[in-house]
Amino acid sequence: MSRGIEIRTSPHLKRVVTVDKIMRTVVLALLPIAAFAVWQFGLSVLLLLLTTTGVAILTEWGFARAGGRGNTVADWSAVITGLLLGLTLPPGFPLWMAAVAAFVGIALGKALFGGLGYNVMNPALVGRAFVQAAFPVAITTWTPAFAPGRFTEVIPSTLTLPFMQPIPVGDWIASLNLDGWSGATPLAIQKFQHIETPIMDTFSGMIAGSAGETSAILILICGLWLAWQRMLDWRIPVSVMAGAVLVALPFWLLDPSLYPSPWFVLCSGGLMLGAWFMASDMVASPVTASGVILYGLFIGALTVVIRLFGGLVEGIMYAILLANALGPLISSWTQPRVYGSK
């Protein structure tokens, strides 16, 4: 025999699914949502997504290089962070602020902990939480969907100069001559005026909101596809939704004129996107079978509590971040019962 035989340790067989394939599949599942956002809000969202994704990749590359961890961009996880972050921002969010969010998300949310696999929280949400605190006005400035000419011109605030406050969009919106545009998202309308936007509108995305959170049905389809590909633990989104319904239902039964219906709770705001694509982040969620259910229920319940009783209109982001922080604790509470033990 010319060459020696090989020796490795068992098992000698290996399933072909790898981390980069999982990450690429998640990106694939996010693309229809991104495409819908671009179609809905136009050029501004395209630029927004390109900015967050680009900056996320660059930051990942820079930190991996500086930390001597080789090329970690190839694992595609930074692309997910960038895309997800872009989808959670308002369509007219100034690009320079989006770049800050992406940088902070990767740098503070991920690289600081040691990169992929070690981050405690979802990096995209860390970035978003940072800009929510830093730029409270810009992150609550909403622009109408399906504005005429959205593919030829950008929302004025998008191109705000770095380190400047965003250009006011009031005049621009007024010039669009849209009927019934209040400048508020369905969540805010419900919270402050107790008027529920028709469920079909929130389902299909014909509303204002963050770039990628408006169509509950599309998010649901993409999420289900990902779960079917076994790249997403369906227990997490399902228990998030269950937790939200469980808390919302009694209040709605008590006073439907004041409190939102469970359907509205599920389809409005960032709940769908958060449940299917952010709470389900493998790294930041618990690993145990019963742990993920506890974690999901907690997120869903807390989201509704913040929405109904907090000062904020939307609560999914903080609910997920808090649950992320609790993740290791939940995991240790819910260690599986080992075979042969009591």
Place this chain on the structure above:
Amino acid sequence: MGFTRLLHGHKTFDHGIYPIEHKELTAGKPIRRLPFADELVIPLQQHKGRASVPIVKVGQEVVRGEPIAVADHFVSVPMHAPATGVIRAIGLAPTAEGPKTQAIFLKVYHAASQQVLYGSECEPEHMNVKDIIQAVQDAGLVGLGGGAFPSHVKMQPPAGRVIHTLLVNGCECEPYLTCDHRIMLEQTEHLIRGIRIALRATRAERAIIGVEDNKLDAVSHLRARIPKHLPITVEAVRSKYPQGAEKMLITALLDAEVPAGGLPADVGVAVFNVGTLAQMGELVPLGRGLIERVVTVSGPAVKNPGNFLVPIGTPVRFLLDQVGLKGPLGQVILGGPMMGMAVSSLDVPVTKSVSGVVALEPEDPALARRQVYPCIKCGECLRACPVSLNPSMLGELAVAREYGVMAGQFNLDQCFECGCCAFVCPSNIPLTQYFRIAKSINRDALRRDETKQTRH
């Protein structure tokens, strides 16, 4: 695919994996006898327990079936000459495990008749338990499924334990292997006789033959041939790895769990492999010793895969020459690809517990450079582990060298190295290997502590 399996619902255990089976390569190939190699190498330790002690001298001529080494302890078995020939040497030989061990080198007389003349017939159906157990030990029988635990020891439950059920393991869950499948089809009479002997020796009330549902032909074949008056049933279990592990089979068939650190006898069960019982049924009534076994020789590098009756001690090199190779060799695995061991030398002999020789092609260089990613906590390993460990956590503890914590808080000792976690891990973390290392470090530490204590 998973959905159809849910629908036809044969019994099974929690978790586990579905590797590609590759059994079609050899499942239809009847057992064929192979010629003798020029020299057979019979290691003195082919089983769990104490090594056997040679009773032959260099230069002595032996007849096929003649005892050449004896058991010097209850947990040990004798060896018999697999061929008529002359003892060329007694010395060190390579093993799959790594270290060289003492072995008897037997030069085969090709011109001899190779008839087995040794042995005195008996009727185990009329013998008492003690004599049967002695006869089984004298036959040199060990677990032929890969465990290599002396069979007669399992027949005698620890004090205070009663065995009520005999489980006959015909799962054969390792990919590529089909020797047990063929044994069930071709050595049915021997198998049934072996089960009757084991039933009598263990005083069990009934026997259940568990067969994975990828071998339903064996299920119906056995059902048709088991005499109605015998308390033997055949049950199909789901084809899922590692269904053939003793604990998993007990859970699937009896819905019982062997307590941590315990034995199947603790739940009133003894488990024997079909190959072991078929040999028992053939050898014990004739008073003969185990000198050959059925081995599946298969794998992508093999030209003519098949199931062969191979004399114990046949070097792997000889087996591969007989089946022919397609091209360059990669790994050569003794046993199945999930738990089997890659040999470092083709001079390693087939021993009593080698159920298969799987020859792989050289690994694709692209795969060899396969990147190891950090653990992304996907939880696949938790959903694969048949004993419900947390391999993700154990893996991180192994990297941090917290071997004591692994055993103390995360039940490392329950791991039987089935390989499911490493198989599914998308980060390519060599989890099973980590756990093997951690366990051996813990064993060493324990041994050091014990010697320290005896010194004081």
